Amino acid sequence: MIRGNGIDIIEVDRIQKAVERWGDAFLNYVFTDAEIKSARRFKFPYLHYAGRFAAKEAIFKAMGIPHLSWHDVTITNDPEGKPVCHFNNMEFKKKILISISHSRDYAIASAIVEG
Ligand SMILES: CC(C)(COP(=O)(O)OP(=O)(O)OC[C@H]1O[C@@H](n2cnc3c(N)ncnc32)[C@H](O)[C@@H]1OP(=O)(O)O)[C@@H](O)C(=O)NCCC(=O)NCCS
Structure with missing residues (x-):
């Protein structure tokens, strides 16, 4: 059952x-050590930071x-590259499905709470 839905867009x-x-x-x-380490593997990390920023905002809205x-x-x-959401220092039993996309100028993300 879908319990919540959120979306966010940000300028890279x-x-x-x-x-x-x-x-x-x-x-x-804004970002955890794992997120910073992951984005720094890319030549232009801002796309990945922006995608994660939008995803977190979408998750907050959905939750x-x-x-x-x-x-x-x-x-x-x-x-396979699919984004996955983990919670730190808190218990949240429901599943969160997220999707991220970025173009040159914008990053957008959606989040769905299921459970
Ligand atoms: C997955 C795919 C649709 C992404 O499309 P794209 O236009 O290149 O990417 P977008 O700019 O729209 O979005 C990028 C985001 O898509 C997400 N993504 C990447 N791979 C994904 C996948 N397999 N499933 C869902 N989301 C995926 C990521 O969150 C990525 O952003 P991030 O790397 O900053 O986290 C495209 O790469 C594709 O069709 N690939 C074919 C399948 C494939 O090659 N799989 C990899 C096997 S190892």
Whole structure:
């Protein structure tokens, strides 16, 4: 049964500017170590940061739980590249399905809560 649905879009440029301005302080505020390590494997990591930023916002909307923090969720990729959501330091029994896409200028993500 579908319990929640969320979507978010972000300009890749906004994330790039934030990283250029605030550096690791911004990255560590929004992303977990695993997410930063994963994005840094790419020549242009901002697409991946933007995709994860949008995915986290979409998850927050889908879950409808106030006061979630950026570090409560880590987004990784399975061996085929499909994004997968993990919760840190909190129990959430329902399954979250996410999807991410990015073009040159925008990243978009959706999240569905199932269970
Ligand atoms: C999966 C696929 C549809 C992605 O399309 P795309 O236009 O290149 O990618 P988009 O820019 O729209 O989206 C990129 C995001 O798609 C997601 N993605 C990648 N592979 C995926 C998959 N197999 N299933 C679902 N989502 C996937 C990722 O979240 C990725 O962003 P991230 O790397 O920053 O996490 C495309 O690569 C494809 O059709 N591949 C064929 C199947 C394939 O090669 N599988 C890999 C086997 S190892």
